[in-house]
Amino acid sequence: MTFELWWLLGLPLFFVLGWMAARIDIKDLMSESRGLPLSYFKGLNFLLNEQPDKAIETLLEVARNDPQTVELHFSLGNLFRRRGEVERAIKMHQNLLDRPDLDRKQRLEAVFELGQDFLKAGFLDRAENLFVKLKGTDLERQGLSFLVDIYEQEKDWEKAIEASRNIHKFHKVSKAKEIANYYCELALISLEKFDYSKAEGDLSQAMRENRKCVRSQIILGDISLRNNDFDRAIECWKKIEKQDPKYLSLVAQRLIDAYEAKGKAKQGLGLLAEYLSRYPSYDLLNIFGDGVCKFESTAQSYKLVRKEVVKNPTLLGLNKLLELQILDTKNN
Template structure:
């Protein structure tokens, strides 16, 4: 059987025409899909601007289905899910992005950061920690370290928190020396509770060296020295506090009076407190001075005048109530009722208030229980602010 070239010559034009028609059909289909994808995208954007998140999510899902390779649509969809609290769906979107082999390095790092935020918002701290650690050496490193620091503080993992704070300090991301001193103090308190007083003292001395201006390290060290029966060391530590950070002395004034009584150095401490009070009148320092004078028979009458002198400097309802407690009234039988009413009225004025969030507490905190901010409580009472 002979091979006939005629059929080949006739088939070539037919194949060309069919190929051309197929290409035109694919091109039309691609154009139609491209038109549908932007339309869905802009529809979703319009819903977002109108704060219609449900409709925006539906539109973006449609856009992703039409163009599954577009990473920006995936990011927009994942962020929407996270804002709505649908963290499991946000995680699936960002994990899908990370599973793609054609994703650029920039988008991969961005997806890893978004995944870490999903875990953080969902409260999955262990998975968030792992995701954040993968961001070392990326443009998101600084943000990841801040998030890790918050995780370790929240879980009270002070050694890991100290490591992250040291890295951030060395990388010039801020001065974290005071924060590191707080972490050392927290670890020292744990050792002290376990009975390891020498170990706690070593950590507190490290804290003082790390942040010489920080008040907490010296105050905690003085408390530990009192526990160890070293009143002379307590006085030495608190005198250094008064020199380095005089604004924090009201927090340590009662402890200083106790140490002065134990060492017989009351005159020295009395003079020191008076000098501090003259520079910055404070209710706590005033109370310590009054307590010292009340214990001395020779100065007891003058102690009653301290509150009156304070009222000349400050309009203090607390000082007025304390002065009234020592005075004789014309109708003395009504004094207890009046005094109880005054004490009740001044109680809120003797609290401490967080400067960051306004959370008030009867005791002074180094880290606010409300907003978790460090050193946000001034050493002065609400009435003095």
């Protein structure tokens, strides 16, 4: 903030220095400096005395008295927004937008800045309307990022997909992960309506956008589980190992439940044991240990967990081991 105030107040000083360099004429210098608004120097004095609020008020006086200071209006509006004074920022940029003398570039900039003001204030509809107006202009690219933010907050996933595709078109930056996630959100909405066909269609689209979309495989497995298609559910979740094995812990309990529903709980535990040996993690260890407790015994769980903790010692693993030891003592 202080830097921007110095910049605003320094404009006339740079002007004066320019005169010095061009003319080296003290008389001309004095003449030009006398032509500067007194408020500039008042603001400079407030800034030197570490009174930024008074400096801002002084600059506002300059802006009010000199309607030609368009850039000063923009700078003050942005400064108010960064300070959290959104109402003042909105007023400043709205006043600019209402002026009939702005050229096209300045008017578009006012729309862009006012849209950011409304977004920060939480007026999503107003912000969206302004950013949409930037379509086909030089500021469309910047506006699209804010539109995606708005659509995410509004959970308007279809519009978020469209805006993200446009960002990719302009910036050549991949938005595949984000778009795949939006399709997953659409699938969840369909699931709430028990429209499994639509949900699976959205999940297939998510996979086309991003073949490593773990979330789509998790949800697809959940749909299969709802339909009592345990084999398909298991196959969906097992594919996560190739997509990104660090997320296997998210489906570990699901896998045990599916195998249990098939009457093959121990086979599920065997699969988790394999995962644990290849991708050691506390979350996997915790679920595996609980599963062994449930389907075998606490003593066996303690033995297997202890073996894993010896290979990959962690504080959380030791805590799990202590928990099992206490539980085994109570059972005996």
